[in-house]
Amino acid sequence: MTNAAGILINGFFDILLIPFRTLPHFWGLLFISLLSGLGMIMVFKFVSNQDKILRLRRRMGGEILGILLHLSSPGTVMNFAGKLIWSNTLYLGYLLKPLLVIAIPFMLVWGQLDARYGSAVMDESDPVTVTVFFENGLPLKDSLQIGVSGLELIPPVLFIDTLDEASFRILPLGDSLPNLKIEGVSIQVGRTGSWNGCRIHRGFDSGNSLKRLLTPWIARVDRMPEGPGSGYYSLPDVRYGVLGGYWSWIAVFLLFSSLSAIAGAKFFKVKI
Amino acid sequence: MKRRDFLKIAALSPAALLAMNAGCRGTGSPARRAIVLGIDGMDPFLLNSFIHEGVMPNAAILMASGGLNRLGTSNPPQSPVAWSNFITGYGPDVHGIFDFIHRNPVTRAPYLSTSRVIGPERIISISDWRLPLSGAKVELLRKGEPFWNRLTDEGIPVTMVKLPVDFPPDKGKAKILSGLGTPDMRGSQGSFTFFTDDARSITDTTSGGVVVAVRDYGDNCYVCRINGPENSMRAGNPAMEVEAKVWVDRDADALRIDIQGESILLAAGEWSRWVRMRFDAIPNISSVSAIGRFFVKEITPKLKLYLSPLNIDPLNPALPISEPQDYSSDLARDLGPFYTQGFPEDTKALSRGILSDEEYLQQAWIVLQERLDLFHHELSRFSEGMLFFYFSSLDLNIHMFYRVLDPGSPLYASTDPRFKGAVRELYAQIDRVIGDALSARDGNTEIIVLSDHGFAPFNRSFNLNTWLAYEGYANITSSHARNQDMFAAIDWASTSAYGLGLNCLYINRSDREENGAVPPEQVSDLLLRLKQDLELVTDPATGRRVIANAYITSDFYPGSLPSFAPDMIIGYSRGYRSSWETTLGSYPVDVITDNLDPWSGTHCVDPGVVPGVLLSTVPLSLPDPNLMDMGKSISSLFDVPVLPPGGRNIFRGYDS
Numbered sequence: 001m002t003n004a005a006g007i008l009i010n011g012f013f014d015i016l017l018i019p020f021r022t023l024p025h026f027w028g029l030l031f032i033s034l035l036s037g038l039g040m041i042m043v044f045k046f047v048s049n050q051d052k053i054l055r056l057r058r059r060m061g062g063e064i065l066g067i068l069l070h071l072s073s074p075g076t077v078m079n080f081a082g083k084l085i086w087s088n089t090l091y092l093g094y095l096l097k098p099l100l101v102i103a104i105p106f107m108l109v110w111g112q113l114d115a116r117y118g119s120a121v122m123d124e125s126d127p128v129t130v131t132v133f134f135e136n137g138l139p140l141k142d143s144l145q146i147g148v149s150g151l152e153l154i155p156p157v158l159f160i161d162t163l164d165e166a167s168f169r170i171l172p173l174g175d176s177l178p179n180l181k182i183e184g185v186s187i188q189v190g191r192t193g194s195w196n197g198c199r200i201h202r203g204f205d206s207g208n209s210l211k212r213l214l215t216p217w218i219a220r221v222d223r224m225p226e227g228p229g230s231g232y233y234s235l236p237d238v239r240y241g242v243l244g245g246y247w248s249w250i251a252v253f254l255l256f257s258s259l260s261a262i263a264g265a266k267f268f269k270v271k272i
Numbered sequence: 273m274k275r276r277d278f279l280k281i282a283a284l285s286p287a288a289l290l291a292m293n294a295g296c297r298g299t300g301s302p303a304r305r306a307i308v309l310g311i312d313g314m315d316p317f318l319l320n321s322f323i324h325e326g327v328m329p330n331a332a333i334l335m336a337s338g339g340l341n342r343l344g345t346s347n348p349p350q351s352p353v354a355w356s357n358f359i360t361g362y363g364p365d366v367h368g369i370f371d372f373i374h375r376n377p378v379t380r381a382p383y384l385s386t387s388r389v390i391g392p393e394r395i396i397s398i399s400d401w402r403l404p405l406s407g408a409k410v411e412l413l414r415k416g417e418p419f420w421n422r423l424t425d426e427g428i429p430v431t432m433v434k435l436p437v438d439f440p441p442d443k444g445k446a447k448i449l450s451g452l453g454t455p456d457m458r459g460s461q462g463s464f465t466f467f468t469d470d471a472r473s474i475t476d477t478t479s480g481g482v483v484v485a486v487r488d489y490g491d492n493c494y495v496c497r498i499n500g501p502e503n504s505m506r507a508g509n510p511a512m513e514v515e516a517k518v519w520v521d522r523d524a525d526a527l528r529i530d531i532q533g534e535s536i537l538l539a540a541g542e543w544s545r546w547v548r549m550r551f552d553a554i555p556n557i558s559s560v561s562a563i564g565r566f567f568v569k570e571i572t573p574k575l576k577l578y579l580s581p582l583n584i585d586p587l588n589p590a591l592p593i594s595e596p597q598d599y600s601s602d603l604a605r606d607l608g609p610f611y612t613q614g615f616p617e618d619t620k621a622l623s624r625g626i627l628s629d630e631e632y633l634q635q636a637w638i639v640l641q642e643r644l645d646l647f648h649h650e651l652s653r654f655s656e657g658m659l660f661f662y663f664s665s666l667d668l669n670i671h672m673f674y675r676v677l678d679p680g681s682p683l684y685a686s687t688d689p690r691f692k693g694a695v696r697e698l699y700a701q702i703d704r705v706i707g708d709a710l711s712a713r714d715g716n717t718e719i720i721v722l723s724d725h726g727f728a729p730f731n732r733s734f735n736l737n738t739w740l741a742y743e744g745y746a747n748i749t750s751s752h753a754r755n756q757d758m759f760a761a762i763d764w765a766s767t768s769a770y771g772l773g774l775n776c777l778y779i780n781r782s783d784r785e786e787n788g789a790v791p792p793e794q795v796s797d798l799l800l801r802l803k804q805d806l807e808l809v810t811d812p813a814t815g816r817r818v819i820a821n822a823y824i825t826s827d828f829y830p831g832s833l834p835s836f837a838p839d840m841i842i843g844y845s846r847g848y849r850s851s852w853e854t855t856l857g858s859y860p861v862d863v864i865t866d867n868l869d870p871w872s873g874t875h876c877v878d879p880g881v882v883p884g885v886l887l888s889t890v891p892l893s894l895p896d897p898n899l900m901d902m903g904k905s906i907s908s909l910f911d912v913p914v915l916p917p918g919g920r921n922i923f924r925g926y927d928s
Contacts, residue, residue, distance in 0.1 A: 126545055129528065129537040141523065156524040156539055162491045163519070167528045167537050234535040236548075239587060241605060244598050246587050 002212055003220065010199060010216055013112045021195035026240050026252070028197040029117045033253045036109050037260030040102050045270040047098040053271045056094065060087045107214050110253075115199040115217035117249040119235040122178070122190045127154050127169040130189070132182055132231035134164045139183065139226060147181035150174065151189065166228075185227035188219040190235070203232035304716035306909050307651070307709045308660040310358075311702055312351055312436070312452070313667030313875065314723035314885045316342045318677075322699045330707035331887060334721060338888035344898035345725040347828060347879045348775035348841050351452055351667065352386050352414075354724035354884070354899055355436035360416030361903045361918020365829035367416040369437065370837055371773035373855060377784050377835040380759065382772055382856065384461070386453040387412050387439050391504065400507045401554075408504065410440045410591055419903025419916040420446050420658065426912045429657030433650055434643070436662060436724075439614065441595035448595045449603065451662045452614040457501045457551075457562040457582035457590065458511075462615045464581055466626050467496045467518070470574035473626075480620020486518075486575065494518040494575055496529075500551035500562055500582055501590070512551035512560075522572045529566060538568045543638065546609035548585060560590040563609045565638070569631065578626060580635070584612045607649055610642045617668035623869050629691050632672065640665045640701060647705060651712050658906065663705065667875075669698055670727050674873025678729040680847065682866040706887075713889070718909050722902060723884040730874035732811060733851035733867045734818050734844065736771035737859045743805060745769045746859075754859035761859050765789055768798060769839075771854045774876040776838035777802070777822075784835065799824045799839060806842065811864050818864065820845045820878035843878030850876065893924040 013032075020028035063084040070076035122128050138159055144166060146153060154169040172178050175194060180187040185206075192199045199216055206223035207230075223229065239246040242255075265272050320340060322328045331340075346354040346363065348371060356367040364370045374385040388411050392404035414437050420430040424445035432438070434451030441448040456462050464481035468474065474485045486494040496518055499511040516531040526539040529547075536544050544566040552559045562582040569576035584593055586600040586609060593612050594600035604610065616639040622632040640663075647661050675681040676692045709719050738754075740746040746767040753760040759770065764780060764787040771777050779795050782788040790798055806822040821843035825833060828841065842850065852869070853860050875882040886897050890909070894901075901919035908915055908926040921927045 127537075129535045131528070131535055156521075156526045158519070158521040158524050158526045158528055158537055160492060160519045160521065160528070162493070167535065169537050232535075236534075239605070241598075241601070246601050246605070 002208055002210055006213055006216065006220075009108060009112070009213060013116070014193075014198070017116070017197040020197050023196060025117055025196050025238065026242075029113065029240065029249055029252055030256055032109065032113060033256035034260040036106075036253070037257035037262075038264045040106065040257070041261040041264040041270055041272075042268065043102050043105070044098045044272065045268060047101045048271075049094060050271050053091070053094055056087060056091055057271065060084060060091070063087060111214040111216050112199075113249055113253055115201075115215075116197050117238060117240075118217065119200050119202055120238050121200060122170075122172040122235065124172055126236075127171050128190075129167055129169055129234040130180070130231060131165055131167045131234075132228035134166070134227075135229040136225065138164050138166060145181075145183055148179070149181075150176035150178035151180065170233075183227040184224050185221050187221050187231070189233060200235065201233070202235050203230065204228075205230045304656060305654065305714075306658045306718045306720065306906055307654070307712065308658060308906060309705065309709060309719075309721045310355075310436070310660060310662040311666055311721060311723045311885070312662065312664050313670055313725060313727055314702070314721075315670075315726035316340065316883055316885045317726065318695070318699065319885055322696060322703075325696075327696055327700050328703035328706075330703045330710055331721070333710060334706060334719065334887040334889065338886075338891045341886040341888075341892060341897055343722055343884035343886040343902075344896060344900075345875075345879050345882060345884050346899060347823060347843070349725040349875050349877065349879045349882050350774060351724055351875075352437050355452065356414050356416070357899045358722075358724065358902050359414070359418050359435075359437065361419055361900050361916050362416055363829055363900065364837070365831055365833055366918075367414050368834055368836075369414055370825075370841070371776045373773040373776075374836045375772050375778065378786050380770070380772070380778075380785060380857075384453075385413060386437050387455075389459065397507070402505050402507060404504070412438065412440055412442070414438070416918075417916070418442055418444070418446075419907055419918070420444075422907050422912050422914060422916050423658060423910055426910070428910050428912070430660075431650060431654070431658070432660045432662075433646060434662040434664070435660065436614070440592040443595060446595070447599055449600055450593045450612075450614070452664065454584070454593055454612055454614040455591075456613045457560070457584060458499070459501065460581070462581040462613050462618060462620060464618055464621050464626065465498060465579040466621075467494065467577040467579070468575055469494070470576060473574075473576065480618075480624060481581075481626065483626075488520070488575070492520050492522075494520070494577075496577070498549065498564075498579065498582075500549070501560060503553050505553045505558065512553060514549045514551060518575070518577060520571050520575065525571050527568060527571055527575075527577070536566065538566060540568050540571050543567045543634065548587075548609070549582070561585040561588040562590070567627075567631065567635070569627070578621065580618060581613055583609075586610060586612050603646065603649070607642075607645050610646060611639055614664075615668065616664060617672075619668055619672055619871060622672055623871055629673075629688060629870070633669075633691070633694060636665060636669050640698075644701075644705070648708065651708060654712070658910075663702065666698055666702060666723075670695055670873045672870050672872065674727060674729055675870065678731070678872070680731055681729060681872050682731060682868055683870065683872055717889075719889045720902075720906065721885070721887040722899070724899060725875040725879075725884050726882040727873045727875055728846045728877050728881050730849045730867050730872055731847045732813070732818075732849075733865050734809075734848050734854070735851045735860050735863050735865070736777065736842065736854040737857060738861070739806075739809065739863045740767075740769055740771065741859055742863060745802065748859055754861070759857045769802060770857060771842075771850065772857050773838070774850055774855055775842050775844075777840040777842055779839045795839070802840060806840075811848070813864070814847075816847070817845050818848045819843065820881065843880070844876070846877065846881050848877065849874040888923075890923045890925065892922050893927050894920060894922045897922045 017028050063080045066080040067077050152171040157168040159166050178189045187204045188201050201219040202217045204219040204221045206221050240252050323332050346357045352369050356369045360367045373382045375382045390409045392406045392408050394405040396403045430446035432448045436452035439450040439454040441450050466483045467486045496516045498514045502509040503512045518529050520527040529536045546563045549562050550559045563585045564582045565580040567578040586604040617636045621627040673694045675683040741748045747763045748761045749763040750761045767780050768790050779790050780788045781790050783792050803822040806819045809818045823841040901922045903916045904919040904921050905923045908921045
């Protein structure tokens, strides 16, 4: 079930980003950010009680005015301030329902963006450190079987007994999609496609919980008794040149989705 | 008119001839492009020798065009002084840089001569926190107007990459990436960190870096705390810290460094790529980014893990290292992180035995490779104006490997013969750079290769302060303190002169220094006596004169001098230099000692001993070119109405 939902969500975003496959990463990120801001403001409009929010905002305006007009009367100011605090509490209550509705798609979008725009793709000149965790204890050093395809394995393999972890380095070879096979467990590494905006795997896991939908940068693997249960690849973060600075995808997303939400609220007359 | 007729007439008209000629370089026609390669420390004698050996075919091509010229250097011939002469067209009396180190004229406290940090003016203190209400500033101490302002004022694009003595970079229209003088994140000129559990390596006296003792408690893990810049937002300015966990596998002779969510696996003898670190001043609110490279020197039997000085991250610089500010970020985005500190080759790590010759050369090669990448990147997009590119590799590596060239070096015999060709290989690499510049040349491009000074051996160290004490110019009161803190051993009331910096001597004037002993009216006589005595100093081991010339600064630079200017500039003879102890004002026992530091080459001698080099596609009109002439001469290659005031125009055909 989780697996099918994951495939659906990943596929949906893959389709959504088709026009941006040959463009620099930033444009796909910008598109999703703007779309998300717009989408969220529309959800907010239809889920929230716009009339109540409008009335409450007017009341709050009145209460602020009341404070400003009666500054010489502490009792009145306190009275209005108390009302204003209560109105704010009510306002937060009104926001709760739309925020709860928005939360799940927001987290899905967040996960997808992190998977697609959070990490650099593997570079042929820069080895990536892979760390794998063996839930049932490390295999013997000489017996660990690591197979690679589309990759070069760079020795040595490092064993950390106290953590039940083994680490090694890989380098991508050519354009083929890289794959690892450790003790019979087949693992996707790095990018899942050859286009810009595809998901980039930064780790793997054999679990099958709902959390997987929110972490699409983790490849799912089949559990094998002697094989590793999870692992991660140390891929560098990506920075995007925006407005003279170099920003993380999170900063780009928050800025442009907010701008889009504000513009959407103005255009569609959404009361927030 | 038919097209053919037009072409026929046009081809015959003088205007057309001129127009056609504009595509080729004709004497006196304005150049559209000038590529200036600043090769710190390129020596005319070594260059000549390598050209004749056939190691430098491209330099030979340039030599055939404009000759191999000795370029007059600054006095003293130190890089910050010399490059300031180049930038401004004037000497230290105008640009104010007399040495790497200056001193406060009142307190005698030494400071870096090229830049200083000025803290915020107003701060709010809340408990341990210090919240600045205004920003801190970094100030460039070099004065004078850069010559390229005349070019940019006329709309001629100027790009200066790794420009020395320009940190923070001049605000203007030129594109600048700061070079020599740019500090690391700890504010020093390069401070490595060495993590080890080897008791023999743990010492408090390692300068140029810190040795940090670490321990494996049986879980094959070392917790390494990396000290970053000072946190000015906390009382007492404690260093910001990043923790790295280092997991070792002694069987595999490898380790894994886990740092801020990143893992780096390295085998013994390997260098890491640049690792980005975030130091939090206020967690999640205010942080600075730094970059460093790890080197695994040894894992078994003892951990020896070197971390390069923490460099300012060019992608997200904590201090201004480029102009415009996003220039360094653009370069880092295109090429990846690179060394931003002014002295990228870690000579201190070699001097202190933290890196071996081989390991040092690996690191120096990384620096050179990065520099070459930067150069090719800029050269490939250079279309108009002036491109200046600075290479530090010759200078710093010859400082460390002059011992392989000079049989007179105390370390000549003990240096592994494998490294005897290191200097030749470096010159050959620089020649390939010259070749790249020549390949990019079209009819409207001039190529200029220049160095700030040459090189001389540094075989014997002269303890200037000790000599002053033995000759009665200084009074040591505490013999046990003579090698300790600066001037801890001195009675100022009976001391008339002191040495500080590499070539500078100061009179302890009663009208300037705190507790100064020499009245102003006695200064002239004292300087004359000192000059005479210093120029007579001979080395008992060799019978040679130690000091070629002792220059009285006010005679050499007539006119008004700043109060921080030295009273005398010491021009050492070939083979001699002031000791490291002199530079910081201490008093070892012996006056002259063998130099046993791998830092075996020097240029901090008499300027006549170490001229620089000038190679150019343009022939010269004057026989004695000087660094101060270069700004005016380079500017003359372009069509600018007013040339910079400093220096002379030395380029034949452009000197009308």
